[in-house]
Amino acid sequence: MTSASIAFPTPVGAPHFAYRNGTLYAEDVAITGLVEQLGSPLYVYSRAALRAAYEAYRSAIGTRNVLVCYGMKANSNLAVLKEFARMGSGFDIVSAGELRRVLAAGGDPAKVVFSGVGKTAAEMRAGLEAGVMCFNVESLPELLRLSEVAHEMGQRAPVSLRVNPDVDPGTHPYISTGLKENKFGIAIDQAVAAYRTAAALPGIRVVGVDYHIGSQITELSPFLDALDKLLDLADELKAANIHLEHLDLGGGLGIRYDKETTVPAATLIDALFERIEARGYGDRKVVFEPGRSLAGNAGILVTRVEYLKTTEVKNFAIVDAAMNDLIRPTLYDAYHGVLPVSPRDEASRKWDVVGPICESGDWLARDRRIALREGDLLALESAGAYGMVMASNYNTRPRAAEVMVDGDKAYVIRPRETVDELFASESVLP
Numbered sequence: 284m285t286s287a288s289i290a291f292p293t294p295v296g297a298p299h300f301a302y303r304n305g306t307l308y309a310e311d312v313a314i315t316g317l318v319e320q321l322g323s324p325l326y327v328y329s330r331a332a333l334r335a336a337y338e339a340y341r342s343a344i345g346t347r348n349v350l351v352c353y354g355m356k357a358n359s360n361l362a363v364l365k366e367f368a369r370m371g372s373g374f375d376i377v378s379a380g381e382l383r384r385v386l387a388a389g390g391d392p393a394k395v396v397f398s399g400v401g402k403t404a405a406e407m408r409a410g411l412e413a414g415v416m417c418f419n420v421e422s423l424p425e426l427l428r429l430s431e432v433a434h435e436m437g438q439r440a441p442v443s444l445r446v447n448p449d450v451d452p453g454t455h456p457y458i459s460t461g462l463k464e465n466k467f468g469i470a471i472d473q474a475v476a477a478y479r480t481a482a483a484l485p486g487i488r489v490v491g492v493d494y495h496i497g498s499q500i501t502e503l504s505p506f507l508d509a510l511d512k513l514l515d516l517a518d519e520l521k522a523a524n525i526h527l528e529h530l531d532l533g534g535g536l537g538i539r540y541d542k543e544t545t546v547p548a549a550t551l552i553d554a555l556f557e558r559i560e561a562r563g564y565g566d567r568k569v570v571f572e573p574g575r576s577l578a579g580n581a582g583i584l585v586t587r588v589e590y591l592k593t594t595e596v597k598n599f600a601i602v603d604a605a606m607n608d609l610i611r612p613t614l615y616d617a618y619h620g621v622l623p624v625s626p627r628d629e630a631s632r633k634w635d636v637v638g639p640i641c642e643s644g645d646w647l648a649r650d651r652r653i654a655l656r657e658g659d660l661l662a663l664e665s666a667g668a669y670g671m672v673m674a675s676n677y678n679t680r681p682r683a684a685e686v687m688v689d690g691d692k693a694y695v696i697r698p699r700e701t702v703d704e705l706f707a708s709e710s711v712l713p
């Protein structure tokens with residue numbers, strides 16, 4: 284089936300995903316064997332890849348006073364969280380549900396920042412009870428409500444105001460968050476006034492400042508432009524006698540999906556610290572909230588070709604994964620590499636890889652040249668972040684299983700949902 288003449292591509296997640304003896308492996312486990320046991324579609328993560336991504340941050344940080352708070356919305360499987368908690372990571376959360384997950388995975392609430400534009404009073408109470416490090420507050424009404432909630436509990440909530448620096452991150456509009464027209468943060472030119480309000484509230488203790496300008500950012504300049512604005516604000520706050528213990532510079536670092544060049548974590552961190560130190564804030568703790576750059580290239584989505592269908596204008600490879608399993612392609616026009624799990628030494632042609640869902644938007648990849656037969660397995664690359672977490676049950680499709688590979692072992696970290704489970708909480712009216 285395979286021969287020496289096949290040029291095996293280098294997976295984006297290499298060396299943790301690689302071809303051996305003509306077939307794709309995650310670490311030391313053959314993907315074919317995993318699918319035999321667990322079926323498809325199947326999310327496969329590499330524990331070593333998660334560790335390597337975190338280590339890239341850790342070695343770049345060195346002895347600097349930095350807390351990495353994993354942006355867990357990227358991949359919140361408990362096993363993934365536990366891995367980050369074990370390595371000392373904190374967590375950036377956006378809901379009480381995510382807080383529950385951090386606690387269940389053994390994460391330290393004192394290393395949690397609570398982000399999000401719409402925290403409810405119940406979520407605020409949950410955060411205060413758990414003792415989170417900081418609430419990143421995104422509006423004045425939220426600030427007032429948090430003060431009330433904390434005051435009622437006899438506490439002062441530790442707060443950073445999330446400011447909106449109006450910087451274009453040069454990414455997809457749906458994942459830009461630091462532009463004036465985005466719903467996030469307090470406009471930076473209103474921030475000093477907001478801080479004065481915060482400092483006077485009985486249930487608030489100002490501890491820091493925060494921004495997050497967007498996701499999948501592949502250039503350095505937006506990060507530096509945002510930092511310059513933040514440091515100008517810090518100067519103004521200093522003049523107003525408002526002390527910042529920490530600067531939270533958000534997440535957003537992009538990863539390679541295709542051929543894009545990305546900014547290494549070390550380059551970003553060195554460049555940011557050069558400015559922070561030059562402006563006299565080298566003694567402040569810095570918080571980062573990376574999500575995608577920690578998990579994105581640590582996972583793949585494996586799917587089986589059910590049917591090959593050729594038409595006058597297109598060739599469709601109809602697979603058993605769909606937009607409900609991986610929504611990024613159709614939602615953001617995002618590119619995910621497609622690897623044949625066991626490449627064939629046969630004539631290739633261009634295929635659109637599509638799912639079984641009743642929407643023309645149900646596509647995973649377009650115009651990919653592959654030699655394919657029905658029954659073949661494909662791997663969608665870079666699916667470790669914003670993959671399974673965004674999965675739905677559309678078309679009453681149970682969500683895929685997730686497996687974590689560690690060397691030559693594989694652990695099912697979430698079994699495939701059953702259709703029975705999908706009915707469990709629904710009632711039929713008499």
Ligand SMILES: Cc1ncc(COP(=O)(O)O)c(C=O)c1O
Pocket residue numbers: 354357375398399460495497498499533534535536572573574575576
């Ligand atoms: C507040 C906040 N922090 C961190 C992240 C993680 O971002 P990324 O996965 O791009 O690193 C996000 C998502 O974009 C976010 O909204």
Ligand SMILES: N[C@@H](CCCC[NH3+])C(=O)O
Pocket residue numbers: 356458460498499611615668669
């Ligand atoms: N879900 C987005 C990223 C969202 C970032 C959240 N602030 C993606 O897949 O690219």
